[in-house]
Amino acid sequence: MALIRSLFRGREDVFPRRWESARTGKAGYAPACSNEWVRGVCGKPKIKCADCPHRAFLPVTDSVIERHLRGRHTVGVYPMLAHRNASPQTQTAPVVGGIAICD
Secondary structure, eight states, rough: OOOEEEEOOOSOOOOOOEOOTTTEEEOOEEOOOTTTTTTTTTTTTTSGGGGTOOOOBBBOOOOHOOOTTTTTTOOOOBBTTTSSOOTTTTTTSSSTTTHHHHH
């Protein structure tokens, strides 16, 4: 796990998770939130995540990385670190919408 973390460094306090609409086929990445789709808390689809007063970002954990490696979900890396510099490992990765895609 330490090797993977050293190769794909980025923000530790939040990570983007890939989503795909079964209805439209549209796909993208959004910050992982512990309140996503929680009835009475999450205002999706009427309220965008960026405007939600209940957003609670999930941090990167070994469990998140393990589920990604096992193919249970796809996550990305926000390459900007706390001091507003990109990590060297993600500087050469393709960036889509501010998310480094490190497959």
